[in-house]
Amino acid sequence: xxxxKHNLRxxxxxxxxxxxxxxxxxxxxxxxxxxxxxxxxxxxxxGSTSAERLRQATDLxxxxxxxxxxxxxxxxxxxxxxxxxxxxxxxxxxxxxxKARGLLGPEAIIGxxxxxxxxxARAATISGADYLAFGRFYTSDTKPGASQAEPxxxxxxxxxxxxxxxxxxxxxxxxEPLIRAGADLLAVVGGLFGGTPKDIEARARTFCQLFALHxxxxxxxx
Numbered sequence: 324x325x326x327x328k329h330n331l332r333x334x335x336x337x338x339x340x341x342x343x344x345x346x347x348x349x350x351x352x353x354x355x356x357x358x359x360x361x362x363x364x365x366x367x368x369x370g371s372t373s374a375e376r377l378r379q380a381t382d383l384x385x386x387x388x389x390x391x392x393x394x395x396x397x398x399x400x401x402x403x404x405x406x407x408x409x410x411x412x413x414x415x416x417x418x419x420x421x422k423a424r425g426l427l428g429p430e431a432i433i434g435x436x437x438x439x440x441x442x443x444a445r446a447a448t449i450s451g452a453d454y455l456a457f458g459r460f461y462t463s464d465t466k467p468g469a470s471q472a473e474p475x476x477x478x479x480x481x482x483x484x485x486x487x488x489x490x491x492x493x494x495x496x497x498x499e500p501l502i503r504a505g506a507d508l509l510a511v512v513g514g515l516f517g518g519t520p521k522d523i524e525a526r527a528r529t530f531c532q533l534f535a536l537h538x539x540x541x542x543x544x545x
Contacts (some may be wrong), residue, residue: 330393331362331363331393331432331453331454331486331507331508332362332363333362333486333507333508333534333538333540333541334360334361334362334363334508334509334530334531334534334538334541335356335359335360335361335362335363335508335509335511335515335527335530335531335534336361336362336363336364336365336488336508336509336510336511337353337356337357337361337363337364337365337511337515337516337527338364338365338367338397338490338510338511338512338515339352339353339364339365339366339367339368339383339512339516340367340368340465340512340513340516341367341368341369341370341371342370343512343513343516343517344516346371346375346379349379349382349383350382350383350386351520352516352520352523353383353386353387354386354390354520355520355521355523355524355527356515356516356523356524356527357386357387357390357392357527358524358527359523359524359525359526359527359528359530359531360527360528360530360531361392361515361527362392362508363392363393363395363508364383364387364392364393364394364395365394365395365396365397365412365510366379366380366383366394366395366396366397366408367397367398367412367512368397376399376402377402377405377406380394380396380402380403380405380406380408381406383408384406384407384408387409393409393410393432394408394409395408395409395410395411395412395432395434396408396410396411396412397411397412398411398412398413398414398417398418399411400413400418400422400423400426400427401426403427403431404426404427409431409432410427410431410432410433410434410453411423411427411431411432411433411434412433412434412435412436412456413433413434413435413436414436415435415436415438415443419450420433420435420447420450420451420452421450421451424451432453432454433451433452433453434452434453434454434455434456434488435447435450435452435454435455435456436456437455437456437457437480438457438458438469438470438472439457439458439470439471439472439473439476441476441479441480444457444480444483445483448483448485452485453485453486454485454486454487454488454507454508455480455483455485455486455487455488456488456489456490456510457472457476457477457480457487457488457489457490458472458489458490458491458510459471459472459490459491459492460472460473460474460489460490460491460492460493460497460501461491461492461493461494461497462492463490463491463492463512463513464492464513465491465512465513469491472489472491474489474500474501474504475504477489477501477504477505477506478504478505480505481505486507486508487505487506487507487508488506488507488508488509488510489501489504489506489508489509489510490509490510490511492513492514493509493510493511493514494511494514495514495526495529495530495533498514498530498533499533499537502533502534502537502538503537507538507540509530509534511530514526515527515530
């Protein structure tokens with residue numbers, strides 16, 4: 324497997340959603356994604372109580388550590404610190420990156436949402452981000468109002484020498500152009516989760532096959 328900054332690997336970035344991965348199915352769903360080859364997991368839950376989120380994040384930290392895959396927490400550095408997660412993903416309206424870094428330390432993985440804008444990517448790079456996330460690229464049920472991004476921004480963002488993540492409506496059917504344009508990670512919610520664990524594992528394997536075929540770090544290592 325090809326290596327990126329901060330020991331991140333190119334491939335599938337699985338993001339949970341409490342509608343698609345309800346509490347009683349969460350661990351099994353994430354385990355299926357990991358078995359299928361996910362290289363990064365983000366716990367994203369906008370609806371559960373603080374106590375529920377603490378329990379779920381604690382359990383997921385254990386599952387991901389056992390699999391040797393980093394777990395990030397969406398928008399909540401304090402929860403990430405409390406459960407010992409590997410880092411956080413921050414939106415533009417969330418914690419300041421430097422404040423999150425101060426809490427989580429230099430080894431934490433911190434990703435930043437950049438929408439469709441290279442100026443936001445530049446600012447995130449200067450502030451010490453570990454990866455840059457762009458999107459949405461396709462129609463997204465998770466964030467239907469998000470700004471539209473074009474694949475070319477993934478190519479242009481290579482100037483920052485950080486892993487580039489694509490998000491927004493990505494499925495196994497539309498992922499290839501984004502990998503070809505420069506995506507090191509594909510952040511997938513609805514295109515991965517939902518259905519049985521067997522379904523999730525199969526989708527994850529398909530995403531991994533697409534990376535093996537089209538991502539330069541992985542094709543050159545085969």
